Amino acid sequence: MSFRLHVDGARWRAHLRHHAAAHPGIVPVVKGNGYGLGRDVLAREAAGLGVDMIAVGTYAEVPGALQGFAGDVLVLTPWRPFLDDVVLDPRVVHTVGRVEDVAALAATAPAGTRVVVEGETSMSRHGLDRHEIAAAVAALGELQVEGFALHLPLGRGHLAEAESWVAALETSRLDTSTVFVSHLDPAEHAELASRRPQLTIRPRVGTSLWLGDPGALSVRAHVLDVHQVERGERVGYRQRPVPRGGYLLVVAGGTSHGIGLEAPKAVAGVVQRGKSVARGGLEAAGLALSPFVVAGRQRWFAEPPHMHVSLVLLPESVTPPAVGDEVTASVRFTTASFDAVVID
Numbered sequence: 001m002s003f004r005l006h007v008d009g010a011r012w013r014a015h016l017r018h019h020a021a022a023h024p025g026i027v028p029v030v031k032g033n034g035y036g037l038g039r040d041v042l043a044r045e046a047a048g049l050g051v052d053m054i055a056v057g058t059y060a061e062v063p064g065a066l067q068g069f070a071g072d073v074l075v076l077t078p079w080r081p082f083l084d085d086v087v088l089d090p091r092v093v094h095t096v097g098r099v100e101d102v103a104a105l106a107a108t109a110p111a112g113t114r115v116v117v118e119g120e121t122s123m124s125r126h127g128l129d130r131h132e133i134a135a136a137v138a139a140l141g142e143l144q145v146e147g148f149a150l151h152l153p154l155g156r157g158h159l160a161e162a163e164s165w166v167a168a169l170e171t172s173r174l175d176t177s178t179v180f181v182s183h184l185d186p187a188e189h190a191e192l193a194s195r196r197p198q199l200t201i202r203p204r205v206g207t208s209l210w211l212g213d214p215g216a217l218s219v220r221a222h223v224l225d226v227h228q229v230e231r232g233e234r235v236g237y238r239q240r241p242v243p244r245g246g247y248l249l250v251v252a253g254g255t256s257h258g259i260g261l262e263a264p265k266a267v268a269g270v271v272q273r274g275k276s277v278a279r280g281g282l283e284a285a286g287l288a289l290s291p292f293v294v295a296g297r298q299r300w301f302a303e304p305p306h307m308h309v310s311l312v313l314l315p316e317s318v319t320p321p322a323v324g325d326e327v328t329a330s331v332r333f334t335t336a337s338f339d340a341v342v343i344d
């Protein structure tokens with residue numbers, strides 16, 4: 001049974017090295033489902049890149065990261081007094097973004113516990129208001145400050161925002177010259193670094209590092225069964241009539257793999273979207289486009305996917321794959337769960 005991710009190892013690692021070189025000071029982000037590749041794989045690859053720090057999303061991800069990576073582990077979710085899985089370890093760097101949290105952590109954690117102080121950007125997610133930096137500095141006690149952090153929105157155009165925060169940092173008494181940034185592109189990073197040569201800027205990068213060369217990644221699903229069907233024939237759990245004669249493929253990969261949770265049209269290109277609209281008849285019949293690609297095209301689900309398999313329709317005009325053949329799938333990696341990740 002297999003819904004697998006195949007990685008062209010040489011090509012993927014060449015991209016990782018190139019991307020890391022283009023982002024000096026990079027902190028690879030190893031969180032969630034490991035961008036489809038798995039956190040253990042990413043931690044190992046990060047070590048291979050020679051970086052001294054990785055970032056995880058949550059405290060629950062810290063123990064695995066400490067085991068799989070020998071350097072420092074930055075936690076992106078800010079420390080809160082009510083979290084009951086906090087890991088205090090000399091290699092863990094906590095994020096703090098509220099004055100009361102700085103004070104509470106300073107009061108409870110061992111002296112020398114390492115923190116990054118986060119500023120609240122236009123993301124409006126977490127962090128201090130710039131007027132609170134002084135109060136946070138006053139509350140630090142024996143905490144060790146490793147840097148300041150900014151989480152910027154996606155896309156370009158956030159250099160001015162980063163710069164205004166850096167200016168606030170410089171006039172504050174926060175004793176650090178390291179700034180961790182998220183979502184500043186390499187040109188903006190270089191620009192900020194050239195304007196503020198005294199700062200060490202450390203980009204936290206996930207998607208464009210791990211998934212930045214899509215051609216190195218291929219999702220393949222086994223065809224488990226093929227049935228010839230006639231128009232109007234009822235199939236599946238829901239006994240829906242098939243809108244056209246052709247073939248019904250039973251393909252490995254269902255909701256337990258994250259299939260059917262994505263918006264399939266978002267992953268299709270403009271041409272594909274045009275084709276979907278042209279085939280509105282099937283959409284009007286209540287069918288949804290599947291992520292499975294057979295003979296060069298994404299095919300329609302015969303009904304919503306199941307836990308481990310999907311039923312996919314293929315028109316009569318297409319030669320069906322054989323049982324045991326593999327088809328490719330166009331998935332959203334951050335919600336995908338593969339039976340195996342095969343790095344060739």
Ligand SMILES: *Cc1c(COP(=O)(O)O)cnc(C)c1O
Nearest residue numbers: 029076151182204205206207208
């Ligand atoms: C997830 C995350 C990142 C990495 O984001 P990508 O878009 O995957 O590069 C960086 N910073 C923070 C705070 C994050 O939560």
